[in-house]
Amino acid sequence: EVQLVESGGGLVKPGASLKLSCVASGFTFSDYWMSWVRQTPGKTMEWIGDIKYDGSYTNYAPSLKNRFTISRDNAKSTLYLQMSNVRSEDTATYYCTRALWVPLYYFDYWGQGVMVTVSS
Amino acid sequence: DIQMTQTPSSMPASLGERVTISCRASQGISNYLNWYQQKPDGTIKPLIYYTSNLQSGVPSRFSGSGSGTDYSLTISSLEPEDFAMYYCQQYDSSPTFGGGTKLELK
Numbered sequence: 001e002v003q004l005v006e007s008g009g010g011l012v013k014p015g016a017s018l019k020l021s022c023v024a025s026g027f028t029f030s031d032y033w034m035s036w037v038r039q040t041p042g043k044t045m046e047w048i049g050d051i052k053y054d055g056s057y058t059n060y061a062p063s064l065k066n067r068f069t070i071s072r073d074n075a076k077s078t079l080y081l082q083m084s085n086v087r088s089e090d091t092a093t094y095y096c097t098r099a100l101w102v103p104l105y106y107f108d109y110w111g112q113g114v115m116v117t118v119s120s
Numbered sequence: 121d122i123q124m125t126q127t128p129s130s131m132p133a134s135l136g137e138r139v140t141i142s143c144r145a146s147q148g149i150s151n152y153l154n155w156y157q158q159k160p161d162g163t164i165k166p167l168i169y170y171t172s173n174l175q176s177g178v179p180s181r182f183s184g185s186g187s188g189t190d191y192s193l194t195i196s197s198l199e200p201e202d203f204a205m206y207y208c209q210q211y212d213s214s215p216t217f218g219g220g221t222k223l224e225l226k
Binding site for chain 2: 043044045046047061062093095103104105106107108110112113
């Protein structure tokens, strides 16, 4: 059974940094692209970015590219999201997803989500 | 970025009713359109990919159609477990989502 379990969320002050983790199980992690998607309190969904199966390539939503960094450790089957200089508008639930490219870009498994609240 | 306009934003409906949710793209997306369901506990699962292909394990009462800029998700006969949020998602150079439709029990 595929499982994606996020952690690392919580309350953080504006301007601070935070690193989210996602531990994957039930599939060969190193064979798949992985992605982060977030959902705001108003229920808007936003794709953050993704990372190639071997970690050699990352792609980001243009509005987040300069502050968010996605990485992975295939030996630990773990995906990461490093958030820097966080703002109140980064308050959201963050989902780790497995991404498929065939026949089109598609998120076939989602974690349960982890909440991040940015507030002073 | 391609903008996705999803309608309606909420929809009261009854058990057994046939419902349709629409998604319109700001430009043609060549059928690169997926649908997801989010339950009240936050669990998200894929329903349909590439406009009309049912994800494994999804009941056949769900179907998708469309082309160009206009796409739709239809549930032929609502079951209790179908009352949830639904999102469309397109892929062009960067994936974007519709605003969501909350399907509520009338």
